[in-house]
Amino acid sequence: MSEPVTTASASTAQSGLDVGGFASRRTLVRRRFLRNRLSVAALVLLALLFVGCYALPPLLPYNYTDLDYYALQQPPTLKHWFGTNALGQDLLAQTLRGMQKSLLIGVCVAFISTAIAATVGAVAGYFGGWRDRALMWVVDLLLVVPGFLLIAIVTPRLGQADRVPWLIVLFSVFGWMISSRIVRGLTMSLREREFVTAARYMGVNNYRIIARHVVPNVASILIIDTALNVGVAILAETGLSFLGFGIQPPDVSLGTLIADGTKSATTFPWVFLFPAGVLVTIVLCANLVGDGLRDAIDPDSRKPRRGKRK
Amino acid sequence: MSLLEVTDLKVTFPTDALDVTAVRGMNFRVDTREVLAIVGESGSGKSATAMALIGLLPPYAEVSGSVKLHGDELIGLGDQRMSRVRGAEIGMVFQDPMSALTPVYNVGDQIAEALRIHQPDLGRAAARTRAVELLDLVGIAQPERRARAFPHELSGGERQRVVIAIAIANDPDLIICDEPTTALDVTVQAQILDVLKTARDITGAGVLIITHDLGVVAEFADRALVMYAGRAVEVAPVATLYAHRQMPYTAGLLGSVPRLEAPQGTRLVPIPGAPPSLAALPEGCPFAPRCPLAIDACRTAEPELRSVATDHTAACIRTDQVSGRTAAEIYGVSTAPPEGAASSGEVVLRVTDLTKTFKLTKGVVFRREIGEIRAVDGISFELEQGRTLGIVGESGSGKSTTLHQVLELVAPQGGSIEVLGHDVATLDRRGRRALRGDLQVVFQDPVSSLDPRLPVFEVLAEPLTANGFDKARVDERVAELLSTVGMRREDASRYPAEFSGGQKQRIGIARALALQPKILALDEPVSALDVSIQAGIINLLLDLQARFGLSYLFVSHDLSVVKHLAHRVAVMYKGAIVEQGDADEVFADPQDEYTRRLLAAVPQP
Numbered sequence: 001m002s003e004p005v006t007t008a009s010a011s012t013a014q015s016g017l018d019v020g021g022f023a024s025r026r027t028l029v030r031r032r033f034l035r036n037r038l039s040v041a042a043l044v045l046l047a048l049l050f051v052g053c054y055a056l057p058p059l060l061p062y063n064y065t066d067l068d069y070y071a072l073q074q075p076p077t078l079k080h081w082f083g084t085n086a087l088g089q090d091l092l093a094q095t096l097r098g099m100q101k102s103l104l105i106g107v108c109v110a111f112i113s114t115a116i117a118a119t120v121g122a123v124a125g126y127f128g129g130w131r132d133r134a135l136m137w138v139v140d141l142l143l144v145v146p147g148f149l150l151i152a153i154v155t156p157r158l159g160q161a162d163r164v165p166w167l168i169v170l171f172s173v174f175g176w177m178i179s180s181r182i183v184r185g186l187t188m189s190l191r192e193r194e195f196v197t198a199a200r201y202m203g204v205n206n207y208r209i210i211a212r213h214v215v216p217n218v219a220s221i222l223i224i225d226t227a228l229n230v231g232v233a234i235l236a237e238t239g240l241s242f243l244g245f246g247i248q249p250p251d252v253s254l255g256t257l258i259a260d261g262t263k264s265a266t267t268f269p270w271v272f273l274f275p276a277g278v279l280v281t282i283v284l285c286a287n288l289v290g291d292g293l294r295d296a297i298d299p300d301s302r303k304p305r306r307g308k309r310k
Numbered sequence: 311m312s313l314l315e316v317t318d319l320k321v322t323f324p325t326d327a328l329d330v331t332a333v334r335g336m337n338f339r340v341d342t343r344e345v346l347a348i349v350g351e352s353g354s355g356k357s358a359t360a361m362a363l364i365g366l367l368p369p370y371a372e373v374s375g376s377v378k379l380h381g382d383e384l385i386g387l388g389d390q391r392m393s394r395v396r397g398a399e400i401g402m403v404f405q406d407p408m409s410a411l412t413p414v415y416n417v418g419d420q421i422a423e424a425l426r427i428h429q430p431d432l433g434r435a436a437a438r439t440r441a442v443e444l445l446d447l448v449g450i451a452q453p454e455r456r457a458r459a460f461p462h463e464l465s466g467g468e469r470q471r472v473v474i475a476i477a478i479a480n481d482p483d484l485i486i487c488d489e490p491t492t493a494l495d496v497t498v499q500a501q502i503l504d505v506l507k508t509a510r511d512i513t514g515a516g517v518l519i520i521t522h523d524l525g526v527v528a529e530f531a532d533r534a535l536v537m538y539a540g541r542a543v544e545v546a547p548v549a550t551l552y553a554h555r556q557m558p559y560t561a562g563l564l565g566s567v568p569r570l571e572a573p574q575g576t577r578l579v580p581i582p583g584a585p586p587s588l589a590a591l592p593e594g595c596p597f598a599p600r601c602p603l604a605i606d607a608c609r610t611a612e613p614e615l616r617s618v619a620t621d622h623t624a625a626c627i628r629t630d631q632v633s634g635r636t637a638a639e640i641y642g643v644s645t646a647p648p649e650g651a652a653s654s655g656e657v658v659l660r661v662t663d664l665t666k667t668f669k670l671t672k673g674v675v676f677r678r679e680i681g682e683i684r685a686v687d688g689i690s691f692e693l694e695q696g697r698t699l700g701i702v703g704e705s706g707s708g709k710s711t712t713l714h715q716v717l718e719l720v721a722p723q724g725g726s727i728e729v730l731g732h733d734v735a736t737l738d739r740r741g742r743r744a745l746r747g748d749l750q751v752v753f754q755d756p757v758s759s760l761d762p763r764l765p766v767f768e769v770l771a772e773p774l775t776a777n778g779f780d781k782a783r784v785d786e787r788v789a790e791l792l793s794t795v796g797m798r799r800e801d802a803s804r805y806p807a808e809f810s811g812g813q814k815q816r817i818g819i820a821r822a823l824a825l826q827p828k829i830l831a832l833d834e835p836v837s838a839l840d841v842s843i844q845a846g847i848i849n850l851l852l853d854l855q856a857r858f859g860l861s862y863l864f865v866s867h868d869l870s871v872v873k874h875l876a877h878r879v880a881v882m883y884k885g886a887i888v889e890q891g892d893a894d895e896v897f898a899d900p901q902d903e904y905t906r907r908l909l910a911a912v913p914q915p
């Protein structure tokens with residue numbers, strides 16, 4: 001009843017009041033996202049990393065396989081910005097090469113698996129009945145299949161060039177089940193809400209209701225899921241490569257670089273720190289972008305209450 | 311010395327923007343055996359006041375001032391000390407009895423627990439016996455057996471009785487009731503008020519009741535304190551308050567209450583505007599922006615409570631303009647019914663022998679039917695063009711099921727539904743879609759009927775785009791709809807959560823009107839709103855009916871609201887219509903026993 005009332009001015013500022021034409025949800029969400037400086041910066045940084053890892057290598061004097069016998073295990077210098085490893089390979093070139101794969105795998109797996117989770121969860125939860133039973137049967141089936149082992153069996157039979165796309169597909173296929181269960185549960189409670197009933201009575205068709213009402217209302221969980229999945233996918237690929245199934249030498253990924261570097265993390269820290277730093281940056285940026293997007297979509301989100309406790 | 315003495319009580323909730331002062335200096339007292347009602351609309355600070363008294367506000371709330379029970383200061387006591395006061399000296403009854411009781415213990419144990427916490431030397435068996443006595447006292451039949459029942463096995467009214475039993479278990483000196491009957495049906499509400507009266511007589515305690523329902527106040531309280539924007543604006547004995555209110559806000563509140571004796575179509579007197587934000591109060595009297603009598607002096611200084619008669623104080627400098635005038639005169643509005651097109655007499659909705667049953671099943675592995683519930687049991691009614699049919703009943707009477715059966719536009723289990731001459735059983739997908747535009751719905755709860763993540767423009771555009779309007783026509787129609795329901799164009803790019811309850815309901819109505827329907831199904835459209843806001847919505851519905859010749863199928867449990875809107879009423883009880891006829895006749899001369907009971911239970915201010 002008498003919970004603290006927000007001020008009219010504060011809430012008006014939140015949604016960005018526009019006196020001109022009617023703003024659609026998309027415009028409002030974009031405007032609210034752009035207002036969040038940190039998230040925009042993270043998005044820009046993520047984009048730069050993506051572009052950089054493909055655009056930079058041709059401009060560098062060293063290829064990721066080139067060996068510089070005059071600079072073995074060297075800390076960062078002007079010549080080798082990230083230093084070199086024990087074989088004299090340039091770590092900057094290697095990190096960029098690794099990023100190409102890891103970023104691609106991370107981002108694609110995150111989006112694809114969350115998209116599957118959202119679709120399956122929303123359809124199963126909204127319609128119920130035979131669709132629900134069939135889809136949840138598939139979920140249960142995939143949950144008991146040891147996905148990691150299956151991937152470990154499939155990948156060695158593939159050529160180096162095919163590995164990245166296949167890893168993306170396999171990680172996506174085995175990574176959506178838990179989230180889709182959550183989405184299904186949320187959808188089932190949303191289905192009972194009156195605005196969904198209202199939309200049905202207005203003649204809006206079911207798939208439109210799912211797209212416009214159900215998915216935006218479970219967006220918070222989907223966005224968090226996507227952001228976390230970026231990190232999970234990159235680490236899963238690392239684990240696979242470490243066991244000898246994923247990306248194999250001489251090719252590198254961020255995962256293999258970090259795995260190699262951990263052995264000498266205390267003695268030659270740069271071998272470990274740079275690839276690990278890049279990984280942390282990617283995951284951090286993905287989470288910041290996710291947070292910003294979640295706040296932009298959720299009109300109730302506010303900055304956390306200042307914790308004043310007596 | 312009075313029982314409870316509250317002096318200069320202030321409650322502030324710090325937020326990151328501005329501090330919200332929910333209670334700004336309350337002074338009142340409650341005497342032994344006295345019932346004081348704190349009346350106000352949502353956000354007026356009445357619940358915050360009650361919670362501050364018993365120290366149940368969240369820890370970040372800042373409370374200052376003084377609360378003295380028997381002369382002992384309560385503010386500043388630690389939670390441990392307060393726990394010894396709560397439940398022993400002060401009993402509490404909350405709004406929602408389901409969440410006030412623990413679902414995993416039976417009610418007898420919960421009452422016994424309340425006893426044993428404050429009387430440690432009381433034996434287990436003695437506590438149990440006392441619990442059964444208390445259940446008997448609050449009017450629960452077969453208390454021995456019912457003491458072993460769990461909260462979910464009881465009805466809403468019975469649960470609230472149990473909560474009252476817990477509140478009076480330790481013979482408190484003060485009972486605080488926070489909206490004790492809001493979640494209950496009228497007939498149950500009347501019973502609960504009786505139980506509370508009994509409880510007061512037996513314990514001899516003072517009662518502080520927090521409510522927004524002026525009918526409950528009239529029925530139950532001795533004195534009333536009207537709260538607005540965190541302060542008391544008028545305090546008087548109930549009879550005096552209703553007969554000689556001195557403050558324009560009180561006059562407005564009383565004027566906006568729908569009354570049983572008013573004829574159909576009577577407009578109510580709404581208070582314009584919305585309550586001010588407690589974070590940024592305007593200078594001067596907080597009611598001045600909504601007050602029809604405000605003069606410059608009102609906007610410069612906030613008036614203190616001053617005595618206008620014996621035992622009667624009001625915080626207003628224009629009291630001479632209020633007394634003796636009706637609310638309609640003060641607010642300068644007419645209560646005459648809007649002039650509208652007369653009904654053509656054409657029947658737009660005909661329901662014949664409608665039946666809907668739910669199957670009861672038992673078992674998980676082998677589901678078997680053990681019976682069925684007849685939610686709607688062979689009911690028939692007709693709705694004429696431009697008229698309102700009110701379906702009245704208490705919760706579980708099948709009125710909402712009936713409404714949704716009509717709205718689904720599919721063949722019912724039994725009987726037939728005919729909408730605008732089409733039998734819905736014969737409709738194909740396209741026909742049904744076409745008919746959807748003519749039959750729209752406004753829901754009870756404006757919060758859950760609007761998608762929280764959709765800005766208002768898209769809420770209103772949704773039915774239009776779904777029915778093939780292009781962008782330019784959508785824009786045009788949305789602007790038109792906003793002005794029809796009295797909202798501003800700028801509001802379109804805000805989210806539903808930024809609006810007050812009344813505004814949200816206006817958006818809900820605008821959405822229902824988008825496709826220019828002929829029939830509007832109203833599912834308790836005003837029961838979730840404050841009275842002054844409710845009055846505005848009722849007026850809007852009356853105007854819209856007159857303007858567009860709409861037919862309303864109006865479902866409500868509130869007889870006074872139905873009286874204002876409906877031309878014909880159907881009273882539902884346990885799935886069947888027990889009485890049907892012209893509203894005036896049914897209300898003036900009810901034939902059925904149940905209708906009479908229902909009418910008698912309505913508290914009237």
